[in-house]
Amino acid sequence: MTKFYFVRHAETEINKEKRFNGALVNSDITKQGSLDTIKLAENMRGINFDAVYYSPILRALETAEIIIDKQSSMPKIEIREELKEINLGKWDGTIISSNKNHPEFYNYFNRPDQFK
DSSP states (O other): OOOOOOOOOOOBHHHHTTBOOOTTOOOOBOHHHHHHHHHHHHHTTTOOOSEEEEOSSHHHHHHHHHHHHTOSSOOEEEEOGGGSOOOOGGGTTSBGGGGTTSTTHHHHHHOGGGOO
């Protein structure tokens, strides 16, 4: 049986500042994000991955590298554009709460399939 493990990127400086972190923002993971990912990687140590897929965004690469480094065997590694976060346009990098009155704010958090 095939199993999939989905891991979101670690905390970034932009996340910490409560800003939108979409496809146009390339923020490094924080020291805490790195430590959290090391803990996750240690908990996943017994899992032998056949492949690791991640988006071309720096925060995803940094997170994936930490997890891969703790693996006993080297999985196939592939960057996938389809995994890239959505382009938030003018919202990228802005403080999340500053957009709360925008008509699409509700959709972003509650109906992402309808977010435009």
